[in-house]
Amino acid sequence: MNTRKDSGGATTTPVRRRGATKRAASSGSASERRDHLVKLAAELFARKGFQATTVREIAEEAGILSGSLYHHFDSKETIVDEVLSTFLHDIVGRYRAVLEQGGEPRTILSEMVRIGFGTLEPHRAAITVMQNDWNYLRSLPGGRFDYLVKAEDEVERMWVEQIKRGQAVGQFRPDVDPKLTYRMIRDTIWVTVRWFRPGGRLDTAALAEHYVAVLFDGLATGERTTQRA
Amino acid sequence: MNTRKDSGGATTTPVRRRGATKRAASSGSASERRDHLVKLAAELFARKGFQATTVREIAEEAGILSGSLYHHFDSKETIVDEVLSTFLHDIVGRYRAVLEQGGEPRTILSEMVRIGFGTLEPHRAAITVMQNDWNYLRSLPGGRFDYLVKAEDEVERMWVEQIKRGQAVGQFRPDVDPKLTYRMIRDTIWVTVRWFRPGGRLDTAALAEHYVAVLFDGLATGERTTQRA
Amino acid sequence: MNTRKDSGGATTTPVRRRGATKRAASSGSASERRDHLVKLAAELFARKGFQATTVREIAEEAGILSGSLYHHFDSKETIVDEVLSTFLHDIVGRYRAVLEQGGEPRTILSEMVRIGFGTLEPHRAAITVMQNDWNYLRSLPGGRFDYLVKAEDEVERMWVEQIKRGQAVGQFRPDVDPKLTYRMIRDTIWVTVRWFRPGGRLDTAALAEHYVAVLFDGLATGERTTQRA
Amino acid sequence: MNTRKDSGGATTTPVRRRGATKRAASSGSASERRDHLVKLAAELFARKGFQATTVREIAEEAGILSGSLYHHFDSKETIVDEVLSTFLHDIVGRYRAVLEQGGEPRTILSEMVRIGFGTLEPHRAAITVMQNDWNYLRSLPGGRFDYLVKAEDEVERMWVEQIKRGQAVGQFRPDVDPKLTYRMIRDTIWVTVRWFRPGGRLDTAALAEHYVAVLFDGLATGERTTQRA
DNA sequence: TATGAATGAGAATTCATTCAT
DNA sequence: AATGAATGAATTCTCATTCAT
Numbered sequence: 001m002n003t004r005k006d007s008g009g010a011t012t013t014p015v016r017r018r019g020a021t022k023r024a025a026s027s028g029s030a031s032e033r034r035d036h037l038v039k040l041a042a043e044l045f046a047r048k049g050f051q052a053t054t055v056r057e058i059a060e061e062a063g064i065l066s067g068s069l070y071h072h073f074d075s076k077e078t079i080v081d082e083v084l085s086t087f088l089h090d091i092v093g094r095y096r097a098v099l100e101q102g103g104e105p106r107t108i109l110s111e112m113v114r115i116g117f118g119t120l121e122p123h124r125a126a127i128t129v130m131q132n133d134w135n136y137l138r139s140l141p142g143g144r145f146d147y148l149v150k151a152e153d154e155v156e157r158m159w160v161e162q163i164k165r166g167q168a169v170g171q172f173r174p175d176v177d178p179k180l181t182y183r184m185i186r187d188t189i190w191v192t193v194r195w196f197r198p199g200g201r202l203d204t205a206a207l208a209e210h211y212v213a214v215l216f217d218g219l220a221t222g223e224r225t226t227q228r229a
Numbered sequence: 230m231n232t233r234k235d236s237g238g239a240t241t242t243p244v245r246r247r248g249a250t251k252r253a254a255s256s257g258s259a260s261e262r263r264d265h266l267v268k269l270a271a272e273l274f275a276r277k278g279f280q281a282t283t284v285r286e287i288a289e290e291a292g293i294l295s296g297s298l299y300h301h302f303d304s305k306e307t308i309v310d311e312v313l314s315t316f317l318h319d320i321v322g323r324y325r326a327v328l329e330q331g332g333e334p335r336t337i338l339s340e341m342v343r344i345g346f347g348t349l350e351p352h353r354a355a356i357t358v359m360q361n362d363w364n365y366l367r368s369l370p371g372g373r374f375d376y377l378v379k380a381e382d383e384v385e386r387m388w389v390e391q392i393k394r395g396q397a398v399g400q401f402r403p404d405v406d407p408k409l410t411y412r413m414i415r416d417t418i419w420v421t422v423r424w425f426r427p428g429g430r431l432d433t434a435a436l437a438e439h440y441v442a443v444l445f446d447g448l449a450t451g452e453r454t455t456q457r458a
Numbered sequence: 459m460n461t462r463k464d465s466g467g468a469t470t471t472p473v474r475r476r477g478a479t480k481r482a483a484s485s486g487s488a489s490e491r492r493d494h495l496v497k498l499a500a501e502l503f504a505r506k507g508f509q510a511t512t513v514r515e516i517a518e519e520a521g522i523l524s525g526s527l528y529h530h531f532d533s534k535e536t537i538v539d540e541v542l543s544t545f546l547h548d549i550v551g552r553y554r555a556v557l558e559q560g561g562e563p564r565t566i567l568s569e570m571v572r573i574g575f576g577t578l579e580p581h582r583a584a585i586t587v588m589q590n591d592w593n594y595l596r597s598l599p600g601g602r603f604d605y606l607v608k609a610e611d612e613v614e615r616m617w618v619e620q621i622k623r624g625q626a627v628g629q630f631r632p633d634v635d636p637k638l639t640y641r642m643i644r645d646t647i648w649v650t651v652r653w654f655r656p657g658g659r660l661d662t663a664a665l666a667e668h669y670v671a672v673l674f675d676g677l678a679t680g681e682r683t684t685q686r687a
Numbered sequence: 688m689n690t691r692k693d694s695g696g697a698t699t700t701p702v703r704r705r706g707a708t709k710r711a712a713s714s715g716s717a718s719e720r721r722d723h724l725v726k727l728a729a730e731l732f733a734r735k736g737f738q739a740t741t742v743r744e745i746a747e748e749a750g751i752l753s754g755s756l757y758h759h760f761d762s763k764e765t766i767v768d769e770v771l772s773t774f775l776h777d778i779v780g781r782y783r784a785v786l787e788q789g790g791e792p793r794t795i796l797s798e799m800v801r802i803g804f805g806t807l808e809p810h811r812a813a814i815t816v817m818q819n820d821w822n823y824l825r826s827l828p829g830g831r832f833d834y835l836v837k838a839e840d841e842v843e844r845m846w847v848e849q850i851k852r853g854q855a856v857g858q859f860r861p862d863v864d865p866k867l868t869y870r871m872i873r874d875t876i877w878v879t880v881r882w883f884r885p886g887g888r889l890d891t892a893a894l895a896e897h898y899v900a901v902l903f904d905g906l907a908t909g910e911r912t913t914q915r916a
Numbered sequence: 917t918a919t920g921a922a923t924g925a926g927a928a929t930t931c932a933t934t935c936a937t
Numbered sequence: 938a939a940t941g942a943a944t945g946a947a948t949t950c951t952c953a954t955t956c957a958t
Contacts, residue, residue, distance in 0.1 A: 030941085049365045051280045055928060068943045070929065106449065132361055136278045172448050180431070180439060181448065187420035188413050195412060202409070210409060213455040218447030219401050219410065220335065226442035262917095284953060296955080297918045305953065488920085507823045509738045513949060526922045528950065564907065590819055594736045630906050638889070638897060639906065641882060642875050649874035660867070668867060671913035676905030677859050677868065678793065684900040720938095742932055754934080755939045763932065 034072050037062055042083040042125035050080055050133040077144060080129060080137065087126035088151045091119050095158050105166030110212050112159065116189040117208035120196055127193045156182060185215065263301050266291055271312040271354035279309055279362040306373060309358065309366065316355035317380045320348050324387050334395030339441050341388065345418040346437035349425055356422045385411060414444065492530050495520055500541040500583035508538055508591040535602060538587060538595065545584035546609040549577050553616050563624030568670050570617065574647040575666035578654055585651045614640060643673065721759050724749055729770040729812035737767055737820040764831060767816065767824065774813035775838045778806050782845050792853030797899050799846065803876040804895035807883055814880045843869060872902065 040061045044053040055076055059066040073079050094115045098108060119127065130148075137145045159182040166172035192207065202210070218224065269290045273282040284305055288295040302308050323344045327337060348356065359377075366374045388411040395401035421436065431439070447453065498519045502511040513534055517524040531537050552573045556566060577585065588606075595603045617640040624630035650665065660668070676682065727748045731740040742763055746753040760766050781802045785795060806814065817835075824832045846869040853859035879894065889897070905911065 033942085047364075048368060049280070049362075051278070052365055052368075054926085056926095064942085065944060066928085067930075067945065070931095071942055076928070132364060133278075135276075135361060136281055139277065139281075166448075170450060173442075173446075173450055176439060176443060176448065177431070180436070181443065183424060184417050184421075184440065184443075187423070188417045191416035191420050192413075194416070202406070207409070210405060211413065213402075214405060214410065214413075214447070215443075216447045216449040217402075217453040217455045218443070218445045219395075219405065220445040221399060221402055224446035224453075226446045283951085293917090294919060295953080296920070299954070300917055491921085505822075506826060507738070507820075509736070510823055510826075512947080514947095522921085523923060524949085525924070525951075528952095529921060532950095534949070590822060591736075593734075593819060594739055597735065597739075624906075628908060631900075631904075631908055634897060634901060634906065635889070638894070639901065642879075642898065642901075645878035645881070646871050646875045649878050650871070652874070653870060660864070665867070668863060669871065671860075672863060672868065672871075672905070673901075674905045674907040675860075675911035675913045676901070676903045677853075677863065678903040679857060679860050682904040682911075684904045741930085751938085752940060753932080754941070757933070758938055 037069070037072055038079060038082045038086070039125075041079045042129065045080060045083065045133070046125035046128035050076075050129060051136065077140070080133070081144065083126050083129060084137075084145075084148065087119070087123045087130070088148070090123065091115070092151055092154060094119075095155060099158060099162075104171065105162045105169065106171045106216070108162050109159075109166065110216075112162070113185065113189065113212050113215065114205070114208045116186070117192070117204045117211070120189075120193060120204045120207075121198055124193055124196075124198075127190055131190060131193060155186075159186070266298070266301055267308060267311045267315070268354075270308045271358065274309060274312065274362070275354035275357035279305075279358060280365065306369070309362070310373065312355050312358060313366075313374075313377065316348070316352045316359070317377070319352065320344070321380060321383060323348075324384060328387060328391075333400065334391045334398065335400045335445070337391050338388075338395065339445075341391070342414065342418065342441055342444070343434070343437045345415070346421070346433040346440070349418075349422055349433045349436075350427055353422055353425075353427075356419055360419060360422060384415075388415070495527070495530055496537060496540045496544070497583075499537045500587065503538060503541065503591070504583035504586035508534075508587060509594065535598070538591070539602065541584050541587060542595075542603075542606065545577070545581045545588070546606070548581065549573070550609060550612060552577075553613060557616060557620075562629065563620045563627065564629045564674070567617075567620050567624065568674075570620070571643065571647065571670050571673065572663070572666045574644070575650070575662045575669070578647075578651055578662045578665075579656055582651055582654075582656075585648055589648060589651060613644075617644070724756070724759055725766060725769050725773075726812075728766045729816065732767060732770065732820070733812035733815035737763075737816060738823065764827070767820070768831065770813050770816060771824075771832075771835065774806070774810045774817070775835070777810065778802070779838060779841060781806075782842060786845060786849075791858065792849045792856065793858045793903070796846075796849050796853065797903075799849070800872065800876065800899050800902070801892070801895045803873070804879070804891045804898070807876075807880055807891045807894075808885055811880055811883075811885075814877055818877060818880060842873075846873070 037058070041053070041058045044057055044061060047053075048057075054066075055069060056066040058076075058079070059069050062069075069079075073082075095112060098111045098115065102108075103111075134148065138148065156179070160178045163172060163176075163178040163181055167174050167176075167178070188211065196204070196207070266287070270282070270287045273286055273290060276282075277286075283295075284298055285295040287305075287308070288298050291298075302311075324341060327340045327344065331337075332340075363377070367377065385408070389407045392401060392405075392407040392410055396403050396405075396407070417440065425433070425436070495516070499511070499516045502515055502519060505511075506515075512524075513527060514524040516534075516537070517527050520527075527537075531540075553570060556569045556573065560566075561569075592606065596606065614637070618636045621630060621634075621636040621639055625632050625634075625636070646669065654662070654665070724745070728740070728745045731744055731748060734740075735744075741753075742756055743753040745763075745766070746756050749756075760769075782799060785798045785802065789795075790798075821835070825835065843866070847865045850859060850863075850865040850868055854861050854863075854865070875898065883891070883894070
């Protein structure tokens with residue numbers, strides 16, 4: 001039933017492949033208009049939350065009437081779907097690229113942290129929506145957003161594997177729980193979106209280096225003193 | 230608009246002191262009933278989000294009709310107000326107590342981390358609501374939830390002060406940004422609420438020790454290698 | 459999910475048992491109000507069709523706002539459900555009663571024809587809705603109106619059985635198709651609702667006698683001449 | 688409002704004479720395309736009802752976009768107008784032809800019954816629409832479908848006249864009401880469209896003979912026993 | 917305290933139709 | 938002939954809230 005309008009392959013594959021949908025050279029306007037609308041909506045979703053953002057507001061932001069939005073999207077959900085799946089596609093792709101290159105666990109992990117912080121600016125809105133509306137979207141009937149969980153699982157596997165490798169080769173302390181550590185790292189990065197504003201004292205690269213430093217070497221000075229189980 | 234029903238001193242003072250409002254020693258059913266309702270509501274808010282939770286659902290959970298809820302609360306906002314202010318009152322109190330005791334920065338900071346993780350279970354619902362609905366509640370007109378920001382500021386001052394003291398006495402590396410570091414610690418703790426479930430492999434105390442270890446000594450083994458600005 | 463509001467057992471049993479739902483003595487007002495609203499809606503559905511009747515119109519007819527209708531009914535569908543199931547319950551009950559009494563096929567069939575015409579006045583609206591909106595309602599997703607088909611099947615079995623018995627004992631001509639004959643009788647009766655208006659030259663009883671005469675003895679005079687297969 | 692696009696003479700004369708409107712011998716693609724679209728629409732109208740069928744669905748069925756339909760038709764109403772008037776034109780023509788040939792009332796009436804059943808297959812969609820959406824279409828403002836009533840009246844006059852003639856010459860029992868009898872015959876035939884499916888056990892010719900038999904000689908065997916007023 | 921009927925202001929969505937290209 | 942973006946009015950439904958009983 002969801003034909004052309006809902007291009008979101010998101011429902012069937014964990015991560016959408018966008019762009020390929022449109023006919024050939026994609027003269028632009030058609031797809032561009034849609035992308036523009038998605039971007040506007042993402043900003044609103046991030047600022048006010050998915051539920052608190054009305055379709056009318058999105059339309060107004062775009063200078064059209066609310067009904068007209070339905071020429072481009074099946075539903076409000078389709079829009080947020082596009083916001084999130086675009087983001088997930090991008091980040092999963094980046095993680096995969098780093099892993100394919102190979103290298104020491106510590107190097108790879110540093111790189112993954114940098115990637116995480118690196119998405120903060122281009123995908124600020126999407127990340128915010130994910131943080132705030134994840135629970136609600138997951139609870140929606142129809143399993144439309146199940147792919148969120150799938151993508152998250154894949155990402156978790158990537159991180160956990162590197163942490164375990166690091167422990168195996170003696171680069172990381174053996175007494176920490178890999179999964180738990182991953183979660184804390186992930187959260188610390190994503191949650192930054194709540195207060196990070198571009199143009200401030202620190203950019204995301206600085207944030208990343210700051211975090212990498214504390215993450216690997218800790219806040220304390222001198223000898224490491226905490227006991228290792 | 231704020232009649233007797235809305236006991237929330239929250240509007241006037243950063244952190245509400247509950248109970249004192251009620252008519253003296255009337256520990257009676259009235260107040261208890263109210264607290265019970267708040268607890269039920271908090272669970273629903275946490276599970277479904279503040280907006281997605283309807284007044285009817287709260288009432289149903291309590292076995293009454295939605296109209297009857299208005300004998301206890303002025304509005305839906307009053308309920309969430311009570312959920313959040315109760316939590317804030319508790320945690321700010323605990324932080325104050327630790328600070329009043331005094332001690333080394335590193336000890337105090339460890340203790341504050343433990344307090345943070347320690348609120349995860351008793352205040353799981355409130356923390357979840359804060360994480361997910363903070364943005365929305367803040368945006369509500371009337372400034373009703375301004376006290377959230379005030380309380381957060383006070384807490385930030387407490388943490389940052391200890392980090393700075395630690396740097397001053399050489400316990401903490403001098404190259405990290407105190408405010409930034411505070412935020413990352415805070416977020417890492419709170420955000421745990423998203424996936425932490427009591428009864429799992431680790432309890433909140435173990436979580437705290439795990440985090441304290443990584444926070445102070447880092448994930449890496451051997452000599453500390455990151456450069457200090 | 460459909461709790462108190464949607465009392466329609468229709469979904470689970472072919473024919474609803476109304477009235478029993480309400481608590482004991484059913485002081486009236488609650489159930490009466492609901493019934494009144496159903497009646498108003500039925501009239502509108504009959505006059506304008508289910509789809510063309512707006513919820514607002516129903517509410518206006520009742521002197522309330524459209525939103526208030528949802529205090530009584532889950533949805534527009536629930537209302538029409540109640541209209542139809544009430545009717546089906548009544549007529550199936552009547553048919554069963556006649557069959558339980560027993561008698562000659564011809565006598566029973568005459569009685570069933572009379573019952574059919576007898577429902578024309580009290581259930582005019584419901585029958586009209588069934589005629590006009592049957593197709594649409596059946597096509598609705600969720601199978602909510604599957605009971606319509608079930609009830610129709612039961613009624614068909616009753617009629618066909620009597621026609622077959624009549625043929626077996628030689629009261630009815632053997633060359634007619636029982637099922638086909640039933641359908642034509644049924645349609646002839648129901649479709650009357652399109653033009654029958656109470657208070658006209660003939661009442662439904664007269665209509666019934668008229669039809670019984672033609673049905674059994676035919677329009678022609680003299681010897682029966684059509685060939686019998 | 689009625690521009691060139693709306694060829695429906697239906698509005699002015701009881702029964703439209705199609706084809707004549709078109710520019711002479713232009714049997715060409717223009718008119719054919721239009722007829723094709725009408726046929727597609729008729730099927731949808733029949734299956735889902737006029738209101739429930741969206742313009743978009745009709746267009747999709749034809750492989751074009753909804754806006755493109757408006758190159759062929761003024762409005763959705765124009766389409767259904769064409770569906771119905773084509774049908775009415777055909778059947779009224781056939782009735783007239785039989786009457787012009789003359790003959791005994793019983794013979795003519797049999798023939799008219801056969802004509803009725805004979806339209807069931809070629810005009811299945813149109814008849815279905817008439818059955819189901821008659822009420823709604825009649826209620827539309829502007830009197831666009833008044834010709835439906837006019838055509839029906841003409842048909843009624845034809846039938847009633849034959850029944851009366853039959854009674855006058857003693858072929859039909861004198862105690863039945865001609866108008867009432869006509870209506871029942873008419874309804875019985877048309878309503879068949881609800882369940883008749885081509886390719887089943889009986890074709891429409893068999894249906895007609897079956898009905899003629901029961902109509903004239905009745906369902907009962909032996910002597911005619913119903914009393915004649 | 918509780919009920920339950922009603923309010924009223926929106927919410928998302930639908931859809932026939934228009935029109936520049 | 939056809940496209941596709943947009944309109945605008947209407948539709949069903951939601952829900953916090955009120956209030957007489």
